[in-house]
Amino acid sequence: MTDTRPRLALITGGSRGIGRKTVLALAARGVSVIFTYNTDRESADEVIRAAGTKEAKVTALQLDVAQLEQLPGFVEQVDAELTERGTDKIDYLINNAGVWHTASFADTTVDQFDRLFSVNVRGLFFTTQALLPLLRDGGRILNTSSGLVRFVFPGKAAYAMSKGAIEPLTRYLAAELAPRGIRVNSIAPGATATDFSGGVIRDDPEYRARVGAITALGRPAEPEEIAAAVAALLSDDMAWVNGERIEVSGGMRL
Amino acid sequence: MSRIALITGGNRGIGRASAYALAEDGTDLIITYRSSPHEAEAVVAELTERGRTAVAVRLDITDDESFPEFGERLRELLHNQWDRESFDILVNNAGFDRVTPFGKTDAAAIDALYSVHVKGPILFTERLAPLIGDEGRILFTSSGLTRYVANPAYSVYASMKGAIEIYAKYAAKILGPRAITVNVLAPGATATDFAGGIIRDDEQYRAMITSNHAFGRVGEPQDIGGAVRTITAPSAGWITGQRIEASGGQSL
Numbered sequence: 001m002t003d004t005r006p007r008l009a010l011i012t013g014g015s016r017g018i019g020r021k022t023v024l025a026l027a028a029r030g031v032s033v034i035f036t037y038n039t040d041r042e043s044a045d046e047v048i049r050a051a052g053t054k055e056a057k058v059t060a061l062q063l064d065v066a067q068l069e070q071l072p073g074f075v076e077q078v079d080a081e082l083t084e085r086g087t088d089k090i091d092y093l094i095n096n097a098g099v100w101h102t103a104s105f106a107d108t109t110v111d112q113f114d115r116l117f118s119v120n121v122r123g124l125f126f127t128t129q130a131l132l133p134l135l136r137d138g139g140r141i142l143n144t145s146s147g148l149v150r151f152v153f154p155g156k157a158a159y160a161m162s163k164g165a166i167e168p169l170t171r172y173l174a175a176e177l178a179p180r181g182i183r184v185n186s187i188a189p190g191a192t193a194t195d196f197s198g199g200v201i202r203d204d205p206e207y208r209a210r211v212g213a214i215t216a217l218g219r220p221a222e223p224e225e226i227a228a229a230v231a232a233l234l235s236d237d238m239a240w241v242n243g244e245r246i247e248v249s250g251g252m253r254l
Numbered sequence: 255m256s257r258i259a260l261i262t263g264g265n266r267g268i269g270r271a272s273a274y275a276l277a278e279d280g281t282d283l284i285i286t287y288r289s290s291p292h293e294a295e296a297v298v299a300e301l302t303e304r305g306r307t308a309v310a311v312r313l314d315i316t317d318d319e320s321f322p323e324f325g326e327r328l329r330e331l332l333h334n335q336w337d338r339e340s341f342d343i344l345v346n347n348a349g350f351d352r353v354t355p356f357g358k359t360d361a362a363a364i365d366a367l368y369s370v371h372v373k374g375p376i377l378f379t380e381r382l383a384p385l386i387g388d389e390g391r392i393l394f395t396s397s398g399l400t401r402y403v404a405n406p407a408y409s410v411y412a413s414m415k416g417a418i419e420i421y422a423k424y425a426a427k428i429l430g431p432r433a434i435t436v437n438v439l440a441p442g443a444t445a446t447d448f449a450g451g452i453i454r455d456d457e458q459y460r461a462m463i464t465s466n467h468a469f470g471r472v473g474e475p476q477d478i479g480g481a482v483r484t485i486t487a488p489s490a491g492w493i494t495g496q497r498i499e500a501s502g503g504q505s506l
Contacts, residue, residue: 175506178468183503216430216494225492232489237275237480240442240473242503251435251495254427 009234010078010090011035012065012127013097015043017194018144020050021227022094027051027058029231034081034090036063036074036097057085065097065123066115071130078134089136092234095124095143098163100196102155113158120162125169138181140234143170145245147190151253163188167245174243183242187230190249191220216251225250256307258332258341259486260284262315262378263348265294267446268395271479272345273297277306279483284331284341286313286348307335315348315374316366321381328385340387343486346375346394346418351449353407364410371414376421389433391486394422396497398442402505404463415440419497426495435494437485442501444473468503477502 009026013019014035023035037044037060044060051058063074082088099119101112146163148156166186173184191211193202200207201220212219229248259276263269264285273283283301287294287310294310301308313324332338349370352363396419399412419438426436443463445454452459453472464470481500
């Protein structure tokens with residue numbers, strides 16, 4: 001059951017946070033990676049250097065998943081990248097790119113709401129659709145939801161709704177793509193020490209303590225812990241898990 | 255140092271496949287069996303062949319009065335075979351089914367299902383918890399049947415499995431300070447001896463239960479064994495209090 005054939009992963013939003021650590025975790029396992037970044041080429045280059053592995057090639061492509069008109073050109077770029085690596089298909093598509101916004105329900109504006117849905121829902125939906133021809137039969141899609149879909153932190157209503165939309169999509173894709181042998185699941189990270197929410201989970205000791213108090217494992221996650229779970233969930237061992245939402249939160253708000 | 259896993263009902267079906275999957279990662283095994291010592295010995299022989307240290311111990315998970323003695327025996331075993339005071343992974347897998355057609359549910363069936371799927375695993379886990387090392391893994395086995403109704407006659411079976419899902423969530427919270435993760439694996443219909451082998455052997459029954467399935471087939475024991483290995487792996491340390499279904503996409 002050990003993965004032997006070389007695999008290729010496409011990860012959206014790989015220049016920082018959980019995406020960055022996922023690039024590194026997969027590269028360390030010998031998976032070659034194409035990841036996207038939106039604006040920060042410098043960070044993307046840093047990820048490529050950090051991956052620095054001989055056996056697994058890592059490259060970055062610019063993509064704003066909210067700009068749907070970019071998709072045809074992006075798919076061409078991915079295709080060219082695959083050809084260059086002597087393959088023609090993606091084994092793992094990890095939809096990680098996303099934006100967050102904090103505002104009380106009363107204060108959330110239409111623009112904020114639209115931005116969340118444009119990236120987290122529309123962007124993920126149509127990026128996945130555009131990449132379908134490049135996805136290998138028997139491959140995997142892993143969508144990134146959020147623990148906030150299940151439990152409430154005031155100020156994240158619109159964000160949680162946008163992430164929640166991914167969960168039924170995951171089940172529908174699991175059913176619709178099964179004829180191609182493609183497994184589709186979602187992970188729902190809990191509070192993780194990244195730039196998310198202005199870096200408060202990473203940087204604010206008082207906030208971290210509050211998260212720890214409501215988490216079975218007693219603290220927020222480090223992004224590499226989520227990345228390790230992502231890599232594990234993509235293993236061939238998990239091929240019979242399909243259409244599932246797996247929370248990776250260390251037991252938040254159990 | 256090898257990790258050590260204890261799998262109840264490791265002599266056949268999903269338990270055996272889980273033992274083989276864990277062995278591939280270099281995990282040593284203690285498997286329990288209830289009534290088939292020869293099957294258990296064959297599994298131990300196979301595991302030994304694969305270079306693992308493996309031991310089979312008899313256990314009736316419905317006989318909670320035997321647990322203190324089992325615990326003592328396990329302590330000695332860990333000491334003698336591995337020179338350790340603890341083990342790393344507990345997979346509560348042993349179980350059996352009883353059908354309970356509505357209107358004909360029999361009290362003895364409820365009691366039997368309760369003993370094997372709820373009372374036994376709870377008391378067994380609590381008895382063994384002090385022997386599970388920090389950062390250990392506990393896995394309870396539920397069933398896809400807690401989410402969907404594939405066969406109405408499994409009402410009580412599924413209810414008991416549902417009960418253990420909730421217990422697992424509490425145990426995850428309670429054992430969190432020791433960084434022990436507690437999760438539930440919920441297999442879908444799997445081709446084993448379960449229910450007299452009907453899922454494996456009866457084509458018509460199989461067709462009935464896979465009519466609403468993404469892949470249109472039932473699982474094989476090794477499909478589930480792989481999931482057991484992944485969820486109990488060191489890399490899954492941040493997954494706790496979860497129910498993870500391995501059904502291939504039944505009744506989506």
